[in-house]
Amino acid sequence: MxxxxxxxxxxxxxxxxxxxxxxxxxxxxxxxxxxxxxxxxxxxxxxxxxxxxxxxxxxxxxxxxxxxxxxxxxxxxxxxxxxxxxxxxxxxxxxxxxxxxxxxxxxxxxxxxxxxxxxxxxxxxxxxxxxxxxxxxxxxxxxxxxxLAPVVLYYNKKVLKSAGVEPPKTYDELMTAVGKLKGDGVIPLSLAANSKWPTLMYLEYLLDRTGGTQAFSKIASGDATAWTDPTVTKANQYLQDLAKAGAFGNNASSVNYDQGASTALLYTGKAGMEVMGTWEYANLVKAAPDFVKKDLGYVAFPALTGGAGNAKSIVGNPxxxxxxxxxxxxxxxxxxxxxxxxxxxxxxxxxxxxxxxxxxxxxxxxxxxxxxxxxxxxxxVYELVQNSPSFQLSWDQALPSDQADPLLTNVDKSFLRQIKPEQFGANMSKAGS
Incomplete structure (x- = not known):
């Protein structure tokens, strides 16, 4: 940043x-x-x-x-x-x-x-x-x-078992899990979309899985045209597909992270999974120690079949x-x-x-x-980072400060499907020029 x-x-x-x-x-x-x-x-x-x-x-x-x-x-x-x-x-x-x-x-x-x-x-x-x-x-x-503070996928073992869901290892498995959890009456993925930066985590991983680490490296190097790369559009499409499938429930835009609401959705069983940094573990230990001991699970963010990215690569705060x-x-x-x-x-x-x-x-x-x-x-956490060929710094830290606000604004618009997937890259290319 x-x-x-x-x-x-x-x-x-x-x-x-x-x-x-x-x-x-x-x-x-x-x-x-x-x-x-x-x-x-x-x-x-x-x-x-x-x-x-x-x-x-x-x-x-x-x-x-x-x-x-x-x-x-x-x-x-x-x-x-x-x-x-x-x-x-x-x-x-x-x-x-x-x-x-x-x-x-x-x-x-x-x-x-x-x-x-x-x-x-x-x-x-x-x-x-x-x-x-x-x-x-x-x-x-x-x-x-x-x-270390990489971003991982947390899950509620009890909720996933009830819905007949295994922790997803691929994006396709994640989409399948979304359907089953939604059918079981729970929010598949807890997301504090009101804070915007939690949504960014999805896009960071989806671009890394789609285009590999080089996709964002070009952007971070100052090449504003790299925002219009097809892999950026594809990553936004994957994010919008998740939202359209109901992955985040109906009220994600009213959920704020600082109030602990998205964390609570996971440990109270109202949500099956949550993508968040490793600091969330300490939050969960403090708020729900019994849940952590009995029902908390965690895995790496899912791989993307056919994507250019390495499934072992991670994003977050090194x-x-x-x-x-x-x-x-x-x-x-x-x-x-x-x-x-x-x-x-x-x-x-x-x-x-x-x-x-x-x-x-x-x-x-x-x-x-x-x-x-x-x-x-x-x-x-140690093995996740040790085995990772790349640890991508979060975009809102890696990019110039004058791009931070446009970044979060356009991530939110993409999540809400207020802009088409390709428009995200076009907007950010202008902001970075």
Missing amino acids: RGFRNIRARRVIASAVTVAAAFGLAACGTSGPSTTTSAKGLTMWALNDQTILKESVDAYNKDHPDEKITLQLYANDDYKQKLRVAFGANQAPDIFFSWGGGALDDYVKAGKVDALTAAQVKTDRFTPSVMQSATFGGKVYGVPANG SNFLSLNASSGHKSAALTYLKDYVLDDSQVDAYLAAGSVPPVNGLESKLAATKSSDKAWLTF
């Missing part, structure tokens, strides 16, 4: 600040900044829901009392503006937090960020598909700082990142922090204990040894 328009931040507020911290999704605060101060040393800016990340700063400061990190934590909206102004005035912090993608690339293109090598920060310890969101021109410009200001006067200390304290063993353990999987390779033994009730979930 460019321009630090963090739409996804608002998604996590619905649960709790601690949930946002666990799953690495920046939630909007109500005030800020809050500060962990030091007499001298380097500065670092992040968001005020990053509690586990803050622990890494505390650990570094304990070991380096003569060159501590002064950490300032901001509310999301304050942070976006503050960082832009600071870079414009050459007063940005030594280390700064971002969402990767287009937002980070803007600063890279402006020469504001240092590239990071494997020798400097051990980048080879991180999941390769996650690193794509902080890699530009073959160079790495950020270190992952929190948990991670948030920490980057090094090219003008920093404390680069050696900053690199020490990024190399030895960000997602080290204690940080990895903290995220796993919170029900979140950090983007670090080689977690098999830790997952096998964990006695957490979330073991199956953690293993599922």
Whole structure:
């Protein structure tokens, strides 16, 4: 996401600040900044829901009392503006937090960020598909700082069994499941269409499954004409076919995610399935722990028979990142922090204990040894990401900020079938020109 328009931040507020911290999704605060101060040393800016990340700063400061990190934590909206102004005035912090993608690339293109090598920060310890969101021109410009958040398909085991439905592995099976669940009197797919971004998740996956990762990569590279590619039209057709089949019920446009309504439809048995990011797991644990233990299931988003995309590819939020200001006067200390304290063993353990999987390779033994009730979930997420050849950053983060509003508006129009499938691409091509 460019321009630090963090739409996804608002998604996590619905649960709790601690949930946002666990799953690495920046939630909007109500005030800020809050500060962990030091007499001298380097500065670092992040968001005020990053509690586990803050622990890494505390650990570094304990070991380096003569060159501590002064950490300032901001509310999301304050942070976006503050960082832009600071870079414009050459007063940005030594280390700064971002969402990767287009937002980070803007600063890279402006020469504001240092590239990071494997020798400097051990980048080879991180999941390769996650690193794509902080890699530009073959160079790495950020270190992952929190948990993975791919989008998956959740389902209510009891509801699916009642309707004689197996968890769908293909789009055709999904359409069949829609018919059976609808016939059984439940909403096939819970969708908070009023919030618009949950609908975007479907289009992201449908385009990836239809045209492969290269379809959106062309768009993200700045080629506005790529919106008119036939695969974009086809993906919109698949979305409209789902809506026309009654996949989302009759009132999806009145359902708002922040109020927890779409989550409740799943665990109360009024809906059979829901496509949502991994932060939804924590929401479900908090709202309906018995449901999670007995009736919650989850699988990867269905494959598309005949599509050019790899069925193992995923979309969502790979991670948030920490980057090094090219003008920093404390680069050696900053690199020490990024190399030895960000997602080290204690940080990895903290995220796993919170029900979140950090983007670090080689977690098999830790997952096998964990006695957490979330073991199956953690293993599922880890293997999903490890086996994925591509982890596509959500479009509303990957695209320039001036395209975010047109994107969500046109996704909603396509979902409501107010525009033809091909019109979506035509509209977005104009917005991106």
